[in-house]
Amino acid sequence: MATTASTDAVPGFRGTYFGRIKNAIISIMEGMSVTLGYLLQRPITIQYPDRTPKPVKDTLPERYRGILELDMKTCTACLACERACPIGCIKIEVVKDKETKKRYITRFDIDIAKCMYCGLCVDPCPGGAIRHTNEFEGSTSDVQYLVRRFVPPGERIEPAKPKKKEKEEAGAEGS
Amino acid sequence: MERLADYIVYNLPFLQQIPRVIVDLIIMLFFATCMLLFWVALFAGITSWVERRVAGRIQSRIGPNRVGPQGFLQWIADGLKCFLKEDFVPAAADKKLFLLAPYIVFAGMFAVFVVVPFGDGLIISNLNIGIFYVLAISSLVVVGILMSGWSSNNKWSLLGGMRSAAQIVSYEIPVSLAILPVILLTGSLGMQDIIRAQGPYPWQWFAFHNPFTFIAFFIFFIGALAEGNRTPFDIPEAESELVAGYNTEYSGMRFVFFFFAEWANLYIIAALTVTLFLGGWNTPAHLYTNLFGLLHRSVDVAGTFVFILKSLFLVFVIIWIRWTLPRLRVDQMMDVCWKYFVPFSFANIVGTIIWMVLADAAPVLGYVRYILFVVGLMVPLAIAMKITRNFRLAKSEIHLNPFI
Ligand code: SF4
Ligand code: SF4
Numbered sequence: 001m002a003t004t005a006s007t008d009a010v011p012g013f014r015g016t017y018f019g020r021i022k023n024a025i026i027s028i029m030e031g032m033s034v035t036l037g038y039l040l041q042r043p044i045t046i047q048y049p050d051r052t053p054k055p056v057k058d059t060l061p062e063r064y065r066g067i068l069e070l071d072m073k074t075c076t077a078c079l080a081c082e083r084a085c086p087i088g089c090i091k092i093e094v095v096k097d098k099e100t101k102k103r104y105i106t107r108f109d110i111d112i113a114k115c116m117y118c119g120l121c122v123d124p125c126p127g128g129a130i131r132h133t134n135e136f137e138g139s140t141s142d143v144q145y146l147v148r149r150f151v152p153p154g155e156r157i158e159p160a161k162p163k164k165k166e167k168e169e170a171g172a173e174g175s
Numbered sequence: 176m177e178r179l180a181d182y183i184v185y186n187l188p189f190l191q192q193i194p195r196v197i198v199d200l201i202i203m204l205f206f207a208t209c210m211l212l213f214w215v216a217l218f219a220g221i222t223s224w225v226e227r228r229v230a231g232r233i234q235s236r237i238g239p240n241r242v243g244p245q246g247f248l249q250w251i252a253d254g255l256k257c258f259l260k261e262d263f264v265p266a267a268a269d270k271k272l273f274l275l276a277p278y279i280v281f282a283g284m285f286a287v288f289v290v291v292p293f294g295d296g297l298i299i300s301n302l303n304i305g306i307f308y309v310l311a312i313s314s315l316v317v318v319g320i321l322m323s324g325w326s327s328n329n330k331w332s333l334l335g336g337m338r339s340a341a342q343i344v345s346y347e348i349p350v351s352l353a354i355l356p357v358i359l360l361t362g363s364l365g366m367q368d369i370i371r372a373q374g375p376y377p378w379q380w381f382a383f384h385n386p387f388t389f390i391a392f393f394i395f396f397i398g399a400l401a402e403g404n405r406t407p408f409d410i411p412e413a414e415s416e417l418v419a420g421y422n423t424e425y426s427g428m429r430f431v432f433f434f435f436a437e438w439a440n441l442y443i444i445a446a447l448t449v450t451l452f453l454g455g456w457n458t459p460a461h462l463y464t465n466l467f468g469l470l471h472r473s474v475d476v477a478g479t480f481v482f483i484l485k486s487l488f489l490v491f492v493i494i495w496i497r498w499t500l501p502r503l504r505v506d507q508m509m510d511v512c513w514k515y516f517v518p519f520s521f522a523n524i525v526g527t528i529i530w531m532v533l534a535d536a537a538p539v540l541g542y543v544r545y546i547l548f549v550v551g552l553m554v555p556l557a558i559a560m561k562i563t564r565n566f567r568l569a570k571s572e573i574h575l576n577p578f579i
Contacts (some may be wrong), residue, residue: 035233035499
């Protein structure tokens with residue numbers, strides 16, 4: 001049927017009257033056997049999220065760059081990550097207590113909505129405090145919920161003391 | 176149907192006081208409603224789900240499988256959704272025609288069920304002009320489609336309606352002409368007579384009766400697809416060109432009516448093909464008595480089962496064709512009809528007449544049906560071989576379990 005007179009411009013579709021009928025029959029049968037073959041095969045659909053054999057999170061590669069996570073216990077508030085981020089999605093505020101001469105982190109926000117998962121903030125971190133997880137399901141009802149606040153507003157957290165040994169370890173761990 | 180009415184009136188004396196016409200009318204309405212609710216609606220709904228599942232598997236997807244077990248209730252969800260939608264009428268539409276059109280399409284489709292047989296004695300009305308009635312009444316669908324296309328006041332709808340009219344009117348000719356050989360062989364237009372003239376075994380079917388009916392079978396089947404606006408002849412509703420064709424402007428329940436008619440039409444195409452060419456409800460007598468001897472003789476359960484099974488298989492083939500072949504262009508569609516089908520169907524009629532005369536003179540020709548049956552058997556065999564080859568080449572594995 002696909003081989004009719006008006007398709008003469010298409011090479012290979014030319015032919016005699018009965019030749020075209022033969023072509024049509026053969027090509028239709030060929031096509032129908034291909035589709036029936038696929039009908040008999042297993043579909044390749046992965047039924048994310050609820051009907052996968054393993055949760056998709058567990059099947060991700062080890063160095064997968066997912067949503068950033070921060071370990072406040074090791075963060076030294078060196079601001080290296082804030083400086084490294086090319087789009088400025090990390091906002092850190094550090095205040096110095098005038099009497100005790102101690103520094104405190106009053107704000108550590110990572111705007112996941114802006115983050116492009118480049119990993120540039122992870123590399124310079126001396127203690128490996130900031131790192132990627134394999135978390136990738138970030139959907140929320142409002143984009144502002146994507147700003148991860150690691151210091152609850154109104155609180156202040158004492159940063160960790162930088163240690164020489166940890167610095168090397170962090171280098172070995174990498175991103 | 177008349178016999179049934181007689182029977183009911185005879186057994187319920189109080190009905191005899193009411194004029195017979197009214198009683199008949201009420202009984203007819205009752206059975207039409209039953210038919211609509213328990214067969215047409217169910218069939219159309221479930222087929223819409225089956226079609227999407229089959230389409231999914233053909234395209235290596237799964238298809239709807241969330242609503243109910245394996246997505247089986249998807250069609251109810253879809254129907255409910257459309258029920259709750261606004262019934263929208265465009266401001267510039269011809270309101271009366273616009274509102275009426277879906278019902279005409281639906282009525283044209285549903286009226287065909289009057290003569291669609293389900294089994295021996297299971298037919299709403301065994302009209303003596305059965306197949307002629309089908310051809311006549313199904314033309315009502317064109318009117319409805321053209322009405323909807325015209326009244327929508329939308330160029331996509333109008334184009335769709337026009338194309339549909341051109342298509343259905345063109346394909347009516349080869350389809351009617353392809354039916355003629357069968358009528359010649361039967362000598363009757365009644366659906367049950369046509370079925371009775373065939374036998375239970377494939378080589379007794381009209382499709383394999385002689386080379387001309389063999390060709391007529393394919394012409395009828397393909398032409399019926401075109402009349403039902405099914406792919407590869409879905410030019411009137413070509414999604415990629417015309418948004419949705421003649422039903423672009425419809426929403427809510429009226430849209431459902433169009434789709435309802437379309438899916439119910441699948442069954443009509445299949446049932447008519449089975450009636451005319453594939454032996455209808457004929458079952459070998461011994462199967463009948465052995466398996467269903469317990470049941471009353473007048474209820475041909477095995478026959479009904481066989482008939483519906485054949486029809487459902489053809490419905491599957493139609494779905495399979497839809498998800499295989501691309502849509503034809505308008506000129507190609509017309510070419511297929513006028514350059515290929517019409518001459519061939521004329522040749523079929525003449526050929527069948529000559530065959531009938533010759534077969535009387537030379538009974539040897541009766542054996543041709545066995546040869547044709549073997550030829551017909553080659554088609555599934557060839558497809559099976561091609562599939563095996565494709566599987567071997569692609570190193571894929573068969574996965575038959577449809578429940579994923
Ligand atoms: S991953 Fe890249 S974009 Fe995201 S916070 Fe780190 S440096 Fe910024
Ligand atoms: S997360 Fe790492 S790089 Fe960022 S401020 Fe803390 S210690 Fe410095």
